Amino acid sequence: MTTPILSVRNAVKRYGQVHALDHVDLDVADGEFLTLLGPSGSGKTTLLSAIAGFIRPDEGSIHLRDREITAAPPEQRDFGMVFQGYALFPTMTVRDNVAFPLKVRRRPAAEIAARVTECLALVQMEQYADRMPQQLSGGQQQRVALARALSFKPQVLLLDEPLSALDKKLRADLQWELKALHDQLGVTFIYVTHDQDEALSMSDRIVILRDGKIQQQGAPGELYNRPRTAFVADFLGKSNFIDVSVSSEADGVFHCQAKGAQFEVDAKGASASQVSRVALRPERLRLAEPGQEFLPATVKQVSYLGERCQVIVTHDQLGELLVSCPTWKTGINPRAGLPVSIGWDRDACVPLTND
CATH class of the missing domain: 3.40.50.300 (P-loop containing nucleotide triphosphate hydrolases)
Incomplete structure (x- = not known):
């Protein structure tokens, strides 16, 4: 400045x-x-x-x-x-x-x-x-x-x-x-x-x-x-919060475990010893047919907002997660009780420090 x-x-x-x-x-x-x-x-x-x-x-x-x-x-x-x-x-x-x-x-x-x-x-x-x-x-x-x-x-x-x-x-x-x-x-x-x-x-x-x-x-x-x-x-916006433990780190990538679920997170300069939670924005999750993404889930609730849908899904280990997806040509029509799968890229999660 x-x-x-x-x-x-x-x-x-x-x-x-x-x-x-x-x-x-x-x-x-x-x-x-x-x-x-x-x-x-x-x-x-x-x-x-x-x-x-x-x-x-x-x-x-x-x-x-x-x-x-x-x-x-x-x-x-x-x-x-x-x-x-x-x-x-x-x-x-x-x-x-x-x-x-x-x-x-x-x-x-x-x-x-x-x-x-x-x-x-x-x-x-x-x-x-x-x-x-x-x-x-x-x-x-x-x-x-x-x-x-x-x-x-x-x-x-x-x-x-x-x-x-x-x-x-x-x-x-x-x-x-x-x-x-x-x-x-x-x-x-x-x-x-x-x-x-x-x-x-x-x-x-x-x-x-x-x-x-x-x-x-x-x-x-x-x-x-x-x-x-x-x-x-x-x-500042909506986020899903996932409590994690970092099992290993290699080439700037954390290998994380969360109640049985496993996924990778870009370190983004964070220290593995200080990371116990990550934030995941709803629009960074992908909603797909069963088996197309790495976590199985079930749709619990859908809120239609015009250009987007807010979808609450449940995962056996992670609990409820909020997914925000476009309503135009999504390839899937979410409704309560529908089996789906969810996934995200490893750079979608942000490691957090304690408040």
């Missing part, structure tokens, strides 16, 4: 005996789309609030480029902020809502008018400039909130679960729009969500938090394909 635009160092925030932030270190690159992802209580909103200036860490520091801003109030940080609940002024028109940050900064009237028009065009809301917020849909209100946050050209835009109040289809559409807007403007985005699909689809980098600590961070594909712990593998 080049010189970061924002740095958090050893940040600690306590509420009684609870560590909302537990010695967090984080660098954010200029122009990056960074997502803070985690379950409720993981510390993601607390970290965003500390960056915004709404709370002050009990320990540690926050720097914007070369300037320490740990104790600076929010208005001196000059960050844009988009909230889950829109936070529009109900007595102001769309135009006046977007103009408000510029008026507070005493910008010239001509500059304000031009910038408001520009920002509303960015979010495709220029035709609604004279409407009141209550006359808009939820998605339209969020677009106005985004235009307002961008109006004064902030160095960093902070987004606190901005799409969580919207319905599924609108949320998916706005994900595309937000990512395209980020690519167009090049502004640094720090985005908080608990939605894994949102994080995977939009982010340059994802930071996964749990109990106030960073568990793992990296590009979406890196985290999804190479989770280090069961928590990360289970939180």
Whole structure:
């Protein structure tokens, strides 16, 4: 990473005996789309609030480029902020809502008018400039909130679960729009969500938090394909977990045993003595007619999802495993009670370390 635009160092925030932030270190690159992802209580909103200036860490520091801003109030940080609940002024028109940050900064009237028009065009809301917020849909209100946050050209835009109040289809559409807007403007985005699909689809980098600590961070594909712990593998997508013992290792391949079943696993840099569990993504399993793959199984349950089926199969030793397979020309029509076989490639499993 080049010189970061924002740095958090050893940040600690306590509420009684609870560590909302537990010695967090984080660098954010200029122009990056960074997502803070985690379950409720993981510390993601607390970290965003500390960056915004709404709370002050009990320990540690926050720097914007070369300037320490740990104790600076929010208005001196000059960050844009988009909230889950829109936070529009109900007595102001769309135009006046977007103009408000510029008026507070005493910008010239001509500059304000031009910038408001520009920002509303960015979010495709220029035709609604004279409407009141209550006359808009939820998605339209969020677009106005985004235009307002961008109006004064902030160095960093902070987004606190901005799409969580919207319905599924609108949320998916706005994900595309937000990512395209980020690519167009090049502004640094720090985005908080608990939605894994949102994080995977939009982010340059994802930071996964749990109990106030960073568990793992990296590009979406890196985290999804190479989770280090069961928590990360289970939180970012679905995984089957298989407890294994490594009987031998040769040429970077573990020979594993799991309750009588035997299979190979690529070591991926892991130590055989530290591996006792592997993660296996459902889409990496193959479902076939009996005898075509190396493990016999029986279909227990099928869930049809349109382009894919989620199939729960049972194996005598391994128990239940989740298989995700396409519904188009699969060669097999899974149904409850059907005998099948399952298999996977040796690079499909990911060795895990203890949480």
